[in-house]
Amino acid sequence: MDAIELFLLGRALMKIGEEALPEPPGGPGQYAGSTRSVVIVAGDIAAHPDTTVGETAQRTGFPQSQVSTAVARLREAGSVETAPDPADRRRTLVRPAPGASARVAAVRAAGTSKVEEALARALGETEADSLPELTRALEVLARHLVIRDTR
Incomplete structure (x- = not known):
């Protein structure tokens, strides 16, 4: 190969x-953005907790706006948490949520x-x-x- x-x-x-x-509970049109990009962003955040949207955009090659949309979807689903960066309060850090979200539970179920x-x-x-x-x-x-x- x-x-x-x-x-x-x-x-x-x-x-x-x-x-x-x-499909998500609200149907396929419930969230904006592609499922593929959301899954890739989620995987990047899991591998790099306490990362920023800009850092995730660099690693994934996605535009920052696409990463921001994916992070918003993940936050809404309960899969990630965001918090201000203590070193620079203008930046937001993204990390996996401590427990499985309802969406992850539905996929596993x-x-x-x-x-x-x-x-x-x-x-x-x-x-x-x-x-x-x-x-x-x-x-x-x-x-x-x-x-x-x-x-």
Whole structure:
């Protein structure tokens, strides 16, 4: 596998993951901004607690306005907290919320069935027999590459 194949695989997995997420309680139009950018920003904040919107924008490559929108969505959902930076009160620090938000609880409660449905759609009928093998391979990748938030 070369870097391009790895990049394309990552994009395909992001699309499948996005499709597997249950809709928010208010429906798909409840929040502004894409789910993908919100998940990427949430992951960056989890990896870099007490960060700023500008720092997150630099690390993710998103425009600052897009990160600000994602942070607002995450704050509204209860996934992150914001506080003034004690060193410079003009800056706002963002950190993961201490407990799982209602949205995270809803996604976890949906279980793996939505993931399996999304994977099956991505495979198509001709490759449906490969679903158990693919699921096991993804579990191995996740175990080795994904930092799990156990909250």
